[in-house]
Structures are given as structure tokens and as C-alpha cells.
Amino acid sequence: MIQVGLIFIFVYLMFIIYFNLTLPEIRWNWKKINLNNIIFPSKFIWGTATASHQVEGNCSNNWSEFEKGLKADGSPNIANHQISGIACDHWNLYSKDIDLIKELGVSFYRFSIEWSKIQPDQNTFDQKSLDHYSNLIDTLIEKNIQPVITLHHFTHPIWFDQLGAFEEEKNIEIFVKFCIKVFNEYSDRVTYWCTINEPAVVATQGYFSGMFPPGKQNPQLSAMVLKNLLLAHVDSYRALKKLDNGNKAKIGIVKNINQFDPWRRWHILDWVISRVVDHFFNGSTLNFLNTGNFNIRVPGLAWIKYKNKDAINSMDFFGLNYYSHNHLKIKLSLKEPFILKYKKNDTMTDMPYTIYAEGIYRAIKLVSKQNKPIIITENGIADKDDNKRSLFIERYLYAVYKAINDGYNVKGYFYWSLMDNFEWAFGYDMKFGLFSVNFNTQERKLRKGSRSFINIVKNEK
Ligand code: BGC
DSSP states (O other), X not given: OHHHHHHHHHHHHHHHHHHHHHSOOOOOOGGGOOTTOOOOOTTOEEEEEOXXXXXXXXXXSHHHHHHTOBOTTSOBSSGGGOOOTTTTOHHHHHHHHHHHHHHHTOOEEEEEOOHHHHOSXXXXXXXXXXXXXXXXXXXXXXXXXXEEEEEXXXXXXXXXXXXXXXXXXXXXXXXXXXXXXXXXXXXXXXXXXXXXXXXXXXXHIIIIIOOSTTOOOOHHHHHHHHHHHHHHHHHHHHHHHTSTTTTTOEEEEEEEXXXXXXXXXXXXXHHHHHHHHHIIIIIHHHHHHHHSEEEEEETTTEEXXXXXXGGTTOOSEEEEEEEEEEEEEEOOOSSSOEEEEOOTTOXXXXXXXXXXTHHHHHHHHHXXXXXXXXXXXXXXXXXXXXXXXXXXXXXXXXXXXXXXHTTOOEEEEEEEOXXXXXXXXXXXXXXXXXXXXXXXXXXXXXXXXXXXXXXXXXXXX
16 A cells, blocks of 8 residues: 555656656746847848737627627626727728838738628628728838738638538638638738638637637537638648749748646646646647647547648748736636636736746747747737836847747747737727727827837847
């Protein structure tokens, strides 16, 4: 009996030592780091980003439907019953907004094409909307700013939802047709393309937590949707590469890496749960893109084994979004298997995210295993008082700069976001903008904290 106990303790310790050594929670001594000397390579891609539904206004899609609804407990889907409505009226004000991008000194703008405006029903491509984005692209180019297009940023037409959206593998070809249409219209002028923005966020928020449309809570379906979104990326990548301009285009997927660390580094169950969540959210996608194998194995919750060799090498760059670092504490309840915890000394942003710049360095290291150039397609802070933005920018850009100096192939960085906008389930309460927006007058104003970004962008080698 004593022997069994000793073996158990030995194995337990081995696991804990192994995890602690292989997955350290890096913490740098910021007091010793000089943040005034951050210099990026001269051809570095500097940009800022938005997404159609969050800025354009008057969208009619899966999200605008969801905004009207309530959760099972009667509370509104969006904080305080807010709706996106006219948003930043970027649809009409885009030319002025491009002047704001110029003010930042960056030369790339990542935006998304609103599928529901281009294809109001399955059999119609709307010429006016196609012309609209064509004008936006021309205006950007006239002002020396390169457009970067995202084809799916959380939204799709209501008719696509009615067909079952990405719950059904057969619907992927409908999305691919839309991508082909858009690519044929603009690829003579647009080099950089992002297929799907954050598939794991769509799958987990839409089908696991229910915070995003369609508000379902079904882990197996969530895993299935994730698989289908990744397949939609692969199929659209393969289809676009075959078109005119396909060869010269640079097409990538955008993946949000969330860091999941155990709350107690000595507790095996905190380790197990943080590894399981990491496997679902990060590992399954990265493994699929690397090997063509998509495996989600969480007994009792979700189980999928799928293989598609086309996934290997299905990108010209890896779009990395980075926002959050979570500590997980096991709860031993099937309904709520863990809780998220934050350390006392961590600085919180207005979102439930901490300032942890080491996390973006870890994320870069992780995705560099894909052996593709990395572009940080989003990173930013919600900070309504604007008293942490500057520190955030300096620390995160230091981490990116350090990653480049340590040999990681990071080619670009897009700040999220150009201006305050509709922050999904949080509505207009979250202020991510380099420019603040007065939503009564549509006036934009550069935030003080954003100066750090402008200064670092200027500071090229
Ligand atoms: C999304 C953005 C969002 C940002 C801040 C990312 O997950 O791509 O649309 O506004 O996070 O939460």
C-alpha cells in the first residue's frame, strides 16, 4: 500500500515537473527593460484594423439579428440592449477615416468585406456594394495605404444562417463562391487577404458559451463548426490560388491565440484543465494546419477525428491575433468545469484581459512552428480612461521587437482598432480605438495614449 502511494506521489511529481519545465509562464522584469529604444526593421508592415459590422453601420446579418435577442435567462444578448445600428458610419465616412490612418503614419489598413451587403440573397451580387469597396480600395491606394481584406469577420448573411451556416459542411462551397467573386473584383489591386477571422472564437463563443450568434451551447457542435470553418479556410485558399492574381496574392488565416495557464502550478487538475482548453481552442487548429489532422478529444463533451491533407501549406502567412491570458482553476462540475482567475498583481484592461505582453511573445513562438511568415493581424487594448494604452503599446511592441531580434519571422503588426466601434457582446462600452468616436456627432479624436504607437512606427531602422 505504501509502495502504491509512493509511486503515485512520484508520478504526480514527474508530471508537475514536466509541465512546469516545458510550459513556463514567462514573466519579464519590466523595471529592467528599456522601452524607449524599440526599433523595427525598415520594411515592417505597420497597419491598423477594423471589421465591417463593427464600423460600417446598417448591416443586416447574423449579428444584427442576434442583437435583438435575449439569452435563456432573459438578459439581452448585447450589454444593456445595445445594437450596432449606424456604428461609426464608416460606410459614408471612409475617406475621412483614411486620413486618420495617414495621421498614424502606417501604410496598411485591414478591413472586412460585409458578405451580406455583397450578396443580399444567394442569387444576387449587389453592384453598388461591390463598387463601394472598389472605391474604398482605390482611395486607400491613392493615399499610399495598402488594403488588406478579411473575407469573413464573424458575420454572414441571414439567408446563409438559415441554410445552417458553418454547422453544415455542404455550405462551405457557398462561402467559397463569395470569396471567388470578391477576389476576382479586387485582386488586381489587393495583395493581402485573410480568409476567416478567428475560427475558434466563432466556434466557442457561438456554440459553446453562447455569447455570439447563434447563441447555442453544444460542445460537439462547436467542435464541428470549428472543423468546418477551418475547412472553409483551406477550400477558399486553394480556390483563390488558382485564379488570376492567385500566385502573387498573399493569403492567410487569422487565428487568435489565448494563453491558458494553470491557476496553481502544483495542482495536476489545474494543469489538466488548462491543457484540455488549450487543445480545444489552440492546439487542434494549429495541428490541423500543420499536419492535416483535426482531432478534438474531450471525452463526454466533444470528439472529432478528421483528416484533410489540403490543410498542409494552406497559407502564405499566419495572421496572429493576441489579446488574452487566462489562469484556469478546476471546478469539478460538468456544467462549469473551470473558472478563470486573475493574479493580484496583474493589471486589468476594461475587457476581462490582463496586460501580459509576454503572452504575445509566447504566441509568436508557438505559431512560428507553422514555418510561415507571421503577421500580427490584431492586438490592442480596451481602455476608456486612456491611462493604460500607452504602457500597453510600449510593452506589447517591445515583446514583438524582442521576438524579431530573437529570430522569429514577424513581418507586420496591425493595431486593433483604428477607432472605437461596436465591440460585439459588449456593445459600445469597450474603447479599443486609437481614435475615440463620439457616437452622437461621429467626431473622431486621437487619444493621447495612441501617441506611443505613432512614435514607435516612426522609429524605423
Ligand atoms: C476580434 C475583433 C474584436 C477584438 C477585441 C478580436 O477577437 O477579431 O473583432 O473587436 O477581438 O475584442
